Amino acid sequence: MSSAIVLDPESVDFATLRRLWRGAPARLDNGARERIAASAEVVDRIVAGGETVYGVNTGFGLLANTRIPSERLAELQRNLILSHACGLGDPLPRHVVRLMIALKLLGLGRGYSGVRPEVIDALQALIDHDAMPVVPAQGSVGASGDLAPLAHLIAALMGFGQIDVAGAIMPAADALVRLGMAPLELGPKEGLALINGTQASTAIxxxxxxxxxxxxxxxxxxxxxxxxxxxxxxxxxxxxxxxxxxxxxxxxxxxxxxxxxxxxxxxxxxxxxxxxxxxxxxxxxxxxxxxxxxxxxxxxxxxxxxxxxxxxNPIVFGEDDSAISGGNFHAQPVAFAGDTIAIAxxxxxxxxxxxxxxxxxxxxxxxxxxxxxxxxxxxxxxxxxxxxxxxxxxxxxxxxxxxxxxxxxxxxxxxxxxxxxxxxxxxxxxxxxxxxxxxxxxxxxxxxxxxxxxxxxxxxxxxxxxxxxxxxxxxxxxxxxxxxxxxxxxxxxxxxxxxxxxxx
Structure with missing residues (x-):
């Protein structure tokens, strides 16, 4: 990995993205990992404090006002991924899925999403092993993020669906065993952090x-x-x-x-x-x-x-231990960019x-x-x-x-x-x-x-x-x-x- 691209979320240029698209090895920089760990600690403090925060201890979408008890938070995140992994159509090309993973690492690496370093390690392992989850191309409308495609990506890390390991497609559970990886278990906020986002649209x-x-x-x-x-x-x-x-x-x-x-x-x-x-x-x-x-x-x-x-969404801010719901998952800039490419x-x-x-x-x-x-x-x-x-x-x-x-x-x-x-x-x-x-x-x-x-x-x-x-x-x-x-x-x-x- 000495020749790998070091993914610095604070400094991304078009030439680096081109190298990622061509398949260059890549890893997240150490500074990003420190920010990620700090953000995860914010979520821990929010949960411990008992505050009601969307996506951390509530339902999703129209069910946002439904409070989830602490003992069911892990079930909440698991169900979120499984219920949203419902795409259809031909699989995205594996190089596009790889780019999705790299973009997800970049976004999470900013340190405002509240995921644990273990999640980053699991995503990184997919790139390192050339193991690409099979992600159906259809099923996202580009808000609240690319829910279905990203859910398929994460479901594979949990042992559901399929993974293409260096060209060999197999059940995800079998692929994880082959790669020496345990199925990913999600903590509070992590499921939402992983599937709310524009990484599928942006990669395509x-x-x-x-x-x-x-x-x-x-x-x-x-x-x-x-x-x-x-x-x-x-x-x-x-x-x-x-x-x-x-x-x-x-x-x-x-x-x-x-x-x-x-x-x-x-x-x-x-x-x-x-x-x-x-x-x-x-x-x-x-x-x-x-x-x-x-x-x-x-x-x-x-x-x-x-x-x-x-x-x-929500975005986690460490300076005051807050989690603010907004709309950054709305992919309108990407939609305009896609249409611009098409017209040009x-x-x-x-x-x-x-x-x-x-x-x-x-x-x-x-x-x-x-x-x-x-x-x-x-x-x-x-x-x-x-x-x-x-x-x-x-x-x-x-x-x-x-x-x-x-x-x-x-x-x-x-x-x-x-x-x-x-x-x-x-x-x-x-x-x-x-x-x-x-x-x-x-x-x-x-x-x-x-x-x-x-x-x-x-x-x-x-x-x-x-x-x-x-x-x-x-x-x-x-x-x-x-x-x-x-x-x-x-x-x-x-x-x-x-x-x-x-x-x-």
Whole structure:
């Protein structure tokens, strides 16, 4: 563990979260453990003093006014977890569950939640042993926190449900035995501290955002390749244009595309051509994708703050031994971030599909129809473009904001909810779809560049072209393309198309 990330709840940045998402080992810092122990002592004093405190010695939600006797407090916390572990749907990916656990450690590590160090040890052990509870994706409305997903996470530590131990899924009780762990027994307040919180929504949203970062880098490469395939103008990427507008994302996108095209012999070959303006999907890339980049950067800021936020309820304050009920579990900031990612990436896919449509249209591109030399007998890239259009249309439906919806729960006590996990899951679906749209564009752009041989593209785009050709060969005649398209989509999601690119 010497190379592990030290999780300092007082200092979390986007780069650290990215490393966690990629699977770097992690442990909570010692200072956090001291704060946790002190907070647990506050809860002990509250219980000993006999004060009525929500979630410590009362029921939950509409039952908050029901006082629970001291001898039943352990039963109260156990029942809370079991009653709330009622999610449905496919399991969250194990790397998302791992990120959930790390975020829960960060939030608890602030020292305002009243859990014992033993709880932290149990969560830490899951990371150390690569043992990820099986957590259903559906069942949370994003307030009072992600109750059902987090309950499944904690139920596994109690011996209920299932745990994926390094890829082998087994009953949680068996997994705990294999790991040498005793089932977790919860003390006062601990169950509520563990399931009140936004860690599931935030983890899903961060997963979508980090995937979007990779996909956005590929979109810049694909857009630049398409400009070369079209024999388009580089003038729209002149930094003076973007500087006059001043939007930071636009400035960055223009600079990236110009740098990717720098040194292209194809660009040089038509320096004095008569074309005045390219279609918007080519020359307005800085304006459209730059605006998307700014939205992604804002989502990164929100989610970085949320990663170490105290989002359970009530919150325990040691200076006066108080426990105050509030609403930090409401995931509205995460919901807006998820919808922001969805909308931003929807437009990245939309403008990509339009570039592909131009390239396959001989009237627009000057290239062979559907980028095939033997048209008629061969359909070329006719239907891949249709696939891209279908994905873009699906994304438009998915991009409708979940955050503007609400539905009352818990007999009206929880009468406004965020829908953050739904926003985050939709964003993740959109990002995957955009990777598919870009796979089609990269195939089309590579095919267009091939038609300009022996005149070559730039060195950087040449490397990207070679990567495309390592997955899908030049389309000389019609063949079965679905597997190659899927492989290229996966390669986009794997990243590496623009290694130095980050959204924040």
């Amino acid at each position: 949203a961060l997963d979508a955002l980090f995937a979007a970062e990779r996909v956005f880098g590929a979109a810049l490469v694909a857009g630049a390749m398409s400009v070369d395939a079209l024999k388009g103008s580089i003038k729209p990427f002149d930094p003076r244009i973007s500087a006059l507008r001043g939007q930071p994302g636009q400035i960055r996108v223009a600079a990236q595309i110009a740098a990717l095209l720098d040194g292209s012999a194809i660009i040089a070959s038509h320096a004095r051509c008569g074309r005045v303006q390219d279609p918007y999907s080519f020359r307005c890339q800085p304006q459209v994708m730059g605006a998307s980049l700014d939205l992604l950067a804002n989502a990164a800021r929100t989610l970085t703050i949320e990663a170490a936020a105290v989002t359970d 990436m929807c437009e990245v896919g939309s403008i990509s599909e339009r570039r592909t449509a131009v390239l396959v249209d001989p009237k627009m591109s000057g290239l062979p129809a559907f980028l095939t030399e033997d048209g008629g007998v061969n359909s070329g890239l006719m239907i891949p473009q249709v696939t891209a259009a279908a994905l873009v249309s699906e994304n438009k439906s998915l991009a409708f904001p979940a955050s503007v919806d609400s539905i009352p729960t818990s007999a009206g006590q929880e009468d406004h909810v965020s829908m953050a996990p739904i926003a985050a899951r939709k964003a993740a679906s959109i990002v995957r779809n955009v990777a598919g749209v870009l796979a089609v564009e990269l195939i089309a752009a590579a095919q267009g560049i091939d038609f300009h041989a022996p005149v070559a593209t730039s060195e950087r785009l040449g490397a990207a072209h070679a990567r495309v050709r390592g997955i899908t060969a030049r389309l000389a005649q019609d063949r079965y393309l679905a597997d190659e398209m899927r492989a290229l989509q996966a390669a986009i999601l794997d990243g590496g198309w623009l290694d130095d690119f980050t959204i924040a």
